[in-house]
Amino acid sequence: MFVDRVIVSFRAGDGGDGSRSFRREKFIPRGGPDGGDGGKGGDIVLVSSPICQSLTDFKYQRQFAAENGGAGGRRKCTGHNGADIVLKVPAGTVVKTCPDEKLVFDFDRLDRRFVIARGGKGGRGNVHFKSSVNQAPRHAEKGEPGEAIQVVLELKLIAYAGLVGLPNAGKSTLISKISAARPKIADYPFTTLTPNLGVVDYQGRSLIVADIPGILEGAHRGEGMGLEFLRHIERTRVLLFVIDVSPFSSLPPLRTFEVLENELERYQPQLLRKKRVVLANKIDLAAKEREGIDALRNFCRRRKIPFVEISALKAIHLEKMKKLLFSAHDPA
Ligand SMILES: Nc1nc2c(ncn2[C@@H]2O[C@H](COP(=O)(O)OP(=O)(O)OP(=O)(O)O)[C@@H](O)[C@H]2O)c(=O)[nH]1
Numbered sequence: 638m639f640v641d642r643v644i645v646s647f648r649a650g651d652g653g654d655g656s657r658s659f660r661r662e663k664f665i666p667r668g669g670p671d672g673g674d675g676g677k678g679g680d681i682v683l684v685s686s687p688i689c690q691s692l693t694d695f696k697y698q699r700q701f702a703a704e705n706g707g708a709g710g711r712r713k714c715t716g717h718n719g720a721d722i723v724l725k726v727p728a729g730t731v732v733k734t735c736p737d738e739k740l741v742f743d744f745d746r747l748d749r750r751f752v753i754a755r756g757g758k759g760g761r762g763n764v765h766f767k768s769s770v771n772q773a774p775r776h777a778e779k780g781e782p783g784e785a786i787q788v789v790l791e792l793k794l795i796a797y798a799g800l801v802g803l804p805n806a807g808k809s810t811l812i813s814k815i816s817a818a819r820p821k822i823a824d825y826p827f828t829t830l831t832p833n834l835g836v837v838d839y840q841g842r843s844l845i846v847a848d849i850p851g852i853l854e855g856a857h858r859g860e861g862m863g864l865e866f867l868r869h870i871e872r873t874r875v876l877l878f879v880i881d882v883s884p885f886s887s888l889p890p891l892r893t894f895e896v897l898e899n900e901l902e903r904y905q906p907q908l909l910r911k912k913r914v915v916l917a918n919k920i921d922l923a924a925k926e927r928e929g930i931d932a933l934r935n936f937c938r939r940r941k942i943p944f945v946e947i948s949a950l951k952a953i954h955l956e957k958m959k960k961l962l963f964s965a966h967d968p969a
């Protein structure tokens with residue numbers, strides 16, 4: 638199961654209370670205060686780790702509480718610190734407040750560390766409150782409460798390239814041919830409901846490509862699956878437009894391109910600043926009548942968008958396509 642969004646509650650440990658105690662040794666009358674400090678409550682820390690690939694673990698446990706600090710004791714004994722909890726999240730996880738979804742932290746790469754809930758400080762014991770006017774303070778501090786927060790954890794896949802196309806364009810077929818990913822493929826729209834990632838190898842290098850659900854004209858108004866899943870390609874460097882150029886397509890190729898561009902722009906205009914490659918798919922079905930394909934090709938030439946005719950199903954020109962994809966890849 639692909640989990641890309643979970644709501645989780647974190648509660649750090651409370652600080653331990655300071656102690657209120659007085660020395661009671663046999664030959665030392667009025668020995669004065671000796672109450673120790675409370676220990677610190679445990680923190681809850683999130684770390685982006687290569688060992689963690691998804692948010693699935695948070696689906697089974699949605700509440701975490703760190704240990705409280707121990708109370709201070711007699712003879713200036715300090716209470717023990719509560720143990721921290723360190724939780725792994727995948728790189729690409731974004732933490733937002735719940736329910737207003739303000740950004741709290743962005744695990745944009747591996748090995749980032751963030752204290753999501755800080756443990757409370759321990760209270761000071763009465764040994765600290767002795768003064769010239771008060772030799773026997775009865776006051777000790779309470780420990781501070783630990784922070785409690787409820788957040789949304791959202792995983793944005795960090796793929797190098799994203800496949801964008803109308804439903805049924807052949808996106809999943811393509812990823813299944815160029816990578817080891819085996820998504821569901823079928824001759825009806827919206828076969829893909831959650832994103833699939835595939836690792837594509839070419840001449841000793843590899844890249845991640847994301848296959849996402851199809852986009853319909855009007856998706857920005859909520860048609861089809863809407864556009865929410867586009868967040869999975871927000872961080873990709875390249876968009877691969879997969880366009881069905883067979884006579885069975887619901888729209889002519891150039892019109893398809895315009896629809897896709899328009900929907901992306903309505904979701905987030907910056908998406909159009911990404912490098913693009915146009916893949917004219919299902920070329921094996923394209924009849925002699927190539928007007929539509931040529932129109933798209935010429936348009937791409939004018940706009941300087943790399944264009945390649947492929948058949949995902951029959952594996953035609955896939956090497957050429959990979960070459961284009963990898964040449965667009967400058968490992969900055
Ligand atoms: N003839 C031919 N059929 C293809 C080609 N690529 C994909 N198909 C067929 O087109 C249909 C849809 O393919 P999918 O890969 O599921 O399409 P998709 O873009 O992932 O569709 P959604 O997930 O619904 O958005 C399937 O029946 C595929 O076999 C191709 O190059 N040639």
Ligand SMILES: [Mg+2]
Pocket residue numbers: 808809810821822828829848849850
């Ligand atoms: Mg699909």
